[in-house]
Amino acid sequence: MNDSVHIWRDQNGIPHVDAQNYDDLSYGMGVVHATDRGMQMLLMRILGQGRASELLDGGDETFAIDIFFRKANWFADTDSQFRLLSGPHKKRIESYCDGVNSVLSKKLPWELKLLGVRHEDWLPADCIMLIRMLGYLSLSESQDCVQRLIVEMVQKGVPGAQLEELFPGHLKGLDPELIKKLSLPSPVVPASVKWNLPLPRMMASNNWVISGKKTQSGAPILSNDPHLEINRLPSVWAEMVVKTDTVYMAGGTMPGIPGVLTGRTKELSWGVTYPFVDAIDSWVENCRDHCFYREDEDQWIPFTKRVEVIKRKKKKEETVTFYENPHGVLDGDPGTQGYYLSTRWAPNDSGAQAFTSLFNLWDTTTVEEAMDHLGQLETAWNWVIADAKGNIGYQMSGLAPIRREGISGLVPLPGWKKDNDWQGFHSYKDMPRVLNPEKGYFATANEDMGKYGNINPSNMPMGPYRANRINQLLAEKETITVEDCCKMHFDLFSLEAEAFMTVLGPLLPDTPQGAILKEWDLCYTKDSKGAFLFETLLKGLYMEVFGTLGLGENVIDYLAEETGVFIDFYENFNRILLSESSAWFGGRTREDIYQKVIQERLSISPQPWEETRQVVFSHMLFGGKLPRFLGFDQGPFSGIGSRATIHQGQIYKSGGRVTTFFPSYRIVSDMSQPHAISNLPGGPSDRRFSKWYVSDLANWEKGIYKKLSPDSDQPALPFK
Numbered sequence: 001m002n003d004s005v006h007i008w009r010d011q012n013g014i015p016h017v018d019a020q021n022y023d024d025l026s027y028g029m030g031v032v033h034a035t036d037r038g039m040q041m042l043l044m045r046i047l048g049q050g051r052a053s054e055l056l057d058g059g060d061e062t063f064a065i066d067i068f069f070r071k072a073n074w075f076a077d078t079d080s081q082f083r084l085l086s087g088p089h090k091k092r093i094e095s096y097c098d099g100v101n102s103v104l105s106k107k108l109p110w111e112l113k114l115l116g117v118r119h120e121d122w123l124p125a126d127c128i129m130l131i132r133m134l135g136y137l138s139l140s141e142s143q144d145c146v147q148r149l150i151v152e153m154v155q156k157g158v159p160g161a162q163l164e165e166l167f168p169g170h171l172k173g174l175d176p177e178l179i180k181k182l183s184l185p186s187p188v189v190p191a192s193v194k195w196n197l198p199l200p201r202m203m204a205s206n207n208w209v210i211s212g213k214k215t216q217s218g219a220p221i222l223s224n225d226p227h228l229e230i231n232r233l234p235s236v237w238a239e240m241v242v243k244t245d246t247v248y249m250a251g252g253t254m255p256g257i258p259g260v261l262t263g264r265t266k267e268l269s270w271g272v273t274y275p276f277v278d279a280i281d282s283w284v285e286n287c288r289d290h291c292f293y294r295e296d297e298d299q300w301i302p303f304t305k306r307v308e309v310i311k312r313k314k315k316k317e318e319t320v321t322f323y324e325n326p327h328g329v330l331d332g333d334p335g336t337q338g339y340y341l342s343t344r345w346a347p348n349d350s351g352a353q354a355f356t357s358l359f360n361l362w363d364t365t366t367v368e369e370a371m372d373h374l375g376q377l378e379t380a381w382n383w384v385i386a387d388a389k390g391n392i393g394y395q396m397s398g399l400a401p402i403r404r405e406g407i408s409g410l411v412p413l414p415g416w417k418k419d420n421d422w423q424g425f426h427s428y429k430d431m432p433r434v435l436n437p438e439k440g441y442f443a444t445a446n447e448d449m450g451k452y453g454n455i456n457p458s459n460m461p462m463g464p465y466r467a468n469r470i471n472q473l474l475a476e477k478e479t480i481t482v483e484d485c486c487k488m489h490f491d492l493f494s495l496e497a498e499a500f501m502t503v504l505g506p507l508l509p510d511t512p513q514g515a516i517l518k519e520w521d522l523c524y525t526k527d528s529k530g531a532f533l534f535e536t537l538l539k540g541l542y543m544e545v546f547g548t549l550g551l552g553e554n555v556i557d558y559l560a561e562e563t564g565v566f567i568d569f570y571e572n573f574n575r576i577l578l579s580e581s582s583a584w585f586g587g588r589t590r591e592d593i594y595q596k597v598i599q600e601r602l603s604i605s606p607q608p609w610e611e612t613r614q615v616v617f618s619h620m621l622f623g624g625k626l627p628r629f630l631g632f633d634q635g636p637f638s639g640i641g642s643r644a645t646i647h648q649g650q651i652y653k654s655g656g657r658v659t660t661f662f663p664s665y666r667i668v669s670d671m672s673q674p675h676a677i678s679n680l681p682g683g684p685s686d687r688r689f690s691k692w693y694v695s696d697l698a699n700w701e702k703g704i705y706k707k708l709s710p711d712s713d714q715p716a717l718p719f720k
Contacts, residue, residue: 005017013695015241026095030122033099034104036692039621043620047069048069049075051066054066070310074129081128084353085356086356093355100122105121132348132379135350135380135381141280142460147410147412150163151341155184162584179412181338204274204648205273206646207222207224209222209384209386214478220671221669222386224665226664232618232619234685247265247363249265251667251708252678263676264671265361265364267387268388270383274382275381278408278459283415292415305322326421367392375395376397379398381398382396382449387671395432396457401424404419447463463571463574464571465496470646492641497642500574504534509602516530517530517534526608526610529607536604544593614635614639617697618632631693634694634697668705675710678708681701
């Protein structure tokens with residue numbers, strides 16, 4: 001242990017790192033992550049390297065996961081990214097790794113020892129790989145899923161008019177006949193098995209920032225509640241408070257990455273959501289004899305061949321070959337003549353700028369400076385920011401490709417035409433950004449933010465309901481407090497339901513079920529039978545409109561229950577369902593369709609909403625494999641909320657695994673105070689037999705917040 005670093009816990013078990021300089025502070029962060037979240041870190045690294053078959057389980061499903069990660073190749077060129085960092089920033093990462101290794105070299109988590117995993121030093125390359133994974137998994141990946149879904153819809157023969165209604169203005173360049181020639185070895189339907197292992201899924205979030213002109217304290221208040229997967233233990237986030245004589249930081253960190261991703265310093269606070277920037281494109285490649293065609297050169301060019309050897313526990317190792325060109329990795333074997341997709345994610349070889357931006361925050365004192373730092377991150381995020389001087393702001397980050405005019409990036413284009421290539425990336429200063437908005441507050445909730453920029457880099461944002469509700473509540477109050485923000489975290493009113501009930505209400509029958517819906521307060525509370533009946537009707541509408549005409553009922557049922565398509569991009573479907581007429585209606589009126597669904601579906605016996613939202617928090621390695629009384633798994637707990645409420649509450653399966661999107665962390669900072677308040681669904685430690693394993697879980701469920709303060713008014717507890 002470094003003698004110049006003092007690590008202790010406060011009364012809530014939150015680790016505090018007291019250090020003399022930034023290098024020692026980084027070392028201490030490494031010690032904390034390795035001690036409290038060593039298993040989580042190492043599993044993430046094993047998965048990212050595509051070594052789960054070698055080190056965890058040699059089964060076929062695990063092998064499929066390894067192929068996914070080897071194909072993504074996030075561990076490639078990490079050394080070159082590390083060399084791009086400044087000397088001081090390199091030293092911070094190296095110090096962090098030294099802290100990690102000082103712990104894990106002496107004591108590996110016993111769960112991994114049981115599996116025969118041995119210590120391998122944590123390296124700067126591992127930090128860079130994890131920060132890439134953080135920006136892609138379930139985030140940019142969701143964009144890729146929609147692009148593949150469009151391809152499958154074209155191949156199923158969905159008419160162009162119906163496609164245009166679902167994706168208005170984004171289908172320029174679509175060549176249905178070419179798309180029908182494509183070979184798709186890995187379709188969206190049925191699902192991949194790649195999520196069967198314990199890897200957290202990331203998705204929707206809320207954040208908002210309020211000027212001191214509208215707060216009781218007279219200083220800005222910033223709130224963030226990322227909606228990630230919560231039904232796994234430990235919690236995705238690891239809280240920490242770190243300080244030197246000149247600076248402190250408090251908030252949520254990700255194990256394996258030095259730095260605070262959502263939180264505050266004395267001078268600055270920041271919160272993050274995802275903006276659905278389209279930074280991933282696919283191209284149709286004309287292939288033969290392991291070559292791809294280029295029209296401008298009228299020649300066939302050999303693919304770059306990448307051979308990966310995957311070791312399998314208790315089985316023979318296997319060799320997998322990937323084919324790459326400037327458009328990314330090919331989904332298929334170009335030795336067989338045909339048309340295949342190649343796919344590229346813009347930040348695939350990123351990392352240096354991300355750490356530069358995050359490290360620069362440690363010394364940043366103004367919103368304007370923070371916007372410049374955060375805007376340059378390679379991966380896509382919505383940042384809201386406040387400073388102690390009274391400023392508030394918003395900045396979108398991410399590498400947004402420059403495409404030829406009129407092309408949105410949602411449709412695979414012919415790869416042999418040079419004008420379909422990316423032409424560089426937009427400046428972060430052209431991305432959506434706002435400094436000190438006149439209304440005195442600013443919120444994001446994964447909706448379309450294009451009006452705040454010179455460009456709109458998002459073509460598939462989420463619906464505006466959560467954002468509109470946040471703005472509605474902020475506008476209603478003349479003076480806002482921290483307590484108001486905490487209350488908003490638990491707001492269960494649905495503007496989506498309000499829009500649908502305007503149409504459904506006059507059509508409801510005089511039955512007990514109809515009466516429940518007529519009297520429903522549009523809130524997704526535990527005891528709400530109205531929420532249950534409304535969701536029953538909404539699913540029926542999806543089946544009737546999109547299943548009967550176009551996709552097939554079995555596909556709609558699968559997309560609703562087994563994927564996040566209707567959770568992430570429901571607004572595209574809602575827009576059609578709420579339209580007075582549509583090509584999807586098959587010549588029927590909207591009211592005829594609604595009436596038919598009401599007659600067929602509303603006779604169901606209503607249940608309280610909570611009975612459909614039971615969630616068990618499962619241990620990331622042993623979940624469901626050990627008796628419940630041992631305490632590795634916790635629950636069940638009753639979920640509240642829906643996809644369109646501020647308190648988001650979503651449950652579905654992905655590759656056979658139950659997935660949830662709920663508040664994974666709640667944090668609020670008033671810049672007039674030196675602390676933040678927070679709660680999270682778990683605790684500081686991933687050690688089952690630590691008192692801090694789920695020490696904050698009950699507070700998270702009940703809405704009780706604790707302080708994240710640079711100083712504790714309670715005696716310091718030993719860090720162990």
